[in-house]
Amino acid sequence: LGVAAFAGIAGTVALIDERVSPVMPGIAIATSLVPPLCASGLCIALHQYSDGWGAFLLFFANFLVILSVASVLFIITGFIPHSEDEPLPRLIRHFSITTIGLIIVATFLTKSLVEVALSRQIDNSLRTVATQAITSIPNTTIEKISHEIDEGVVNGFITLNGPTSLKAK
Numbered sequence: 001l002g003v004a005a006f007a008g009i010a011g012t013v014a015l016i017d018e019r020v021s022p023v024m025p026g027i028a029i030a031t032s033l034v035p036p037l038c039a040s041g042l043c044i045a046l047h048q049y050s051d052g053w054g055a056f057l058l059f060f061a062n063f064l065v066i067l068s069v070a071s072v073l074f075i076i077t078g079f080i081p082h083s084e085d086e087p088l089p090r091l092i093r094h095f096s097i098t099t100i101g102l103i104i105v106a107t108f109l110t111k112s113l114v115e116v117a118l119s120r121q122i123d124n125s126l127r128t129v130a131t132q133a134i135t136s137i138p139n140t141t142i143e144k145i146s147h148e149i150d151e152g153v154v155n156g157f158i159t160l161n162g163p164t165s166l167k168a169k
Contacts, residue, residue: 004032004062008069016077032062054112061105068098122147126156139163 011025036059043052071094073079126145134140140162147156160166 001061001065004065005069007032007062008066009073011066012070012073012077016073016079029066032066033059036062057105057108057112061102061109064098064101064105068095068102071095071098119147122149122154122156126158130158130160134160134162134166137162137164137166140166 007028010028014020014022014024014028036055040052040055040059043049043055075094123145126147127142130142130145134142140160142158143161144159145156147154149155
């Protein structure tokens with residue numbers, strides 16, 4: 001989102017100031033919009049829809065940040081003339097859709113971030129337990145750790161590589 005904010009600044013400055021290259025908005029927007037949009041398309045093509053949704057949310061968030069930053073800069077620089085008789089309703093009209101969109105996208109992104117953090121915490125806990133369990137068994141390593149949560153119960157799956165079979169505990 002920081003890159004998108006700077007892209008909005010760079011694009012707006014390029015449109016306002018004639019001394020700045022007219023190519024700047026394209027470059028700025030391409031750096032913040034194209035990567036998540038491409039990732040979204042690739043994930044959808046590979047049938048990884050939840051990852052594709054996450055990448056699309058990032059694209060949409062970047063788009064809204066660019067739009068918001070550009071709007072603010074256009075108002076500050078006077079590109080959008082100030083209205084003395086109705087300044088507050090006009091500002092609300094300019095930013096209401098973008099602000100609502102940013103709140104919705106931020107909610108989805110925050111939910112996704114919490115899920116990823118919880119998943120990593122569970123995987124780290126499983127790795128710690130598995131490492132403690134196999135310390136006494138020579139030449140045994142952890143190959144893969146995964147988990148699923150079913151009605152609040154975490155089921156961990158740990159694939160080990162070693163010379164002997166182990167009993168699950």
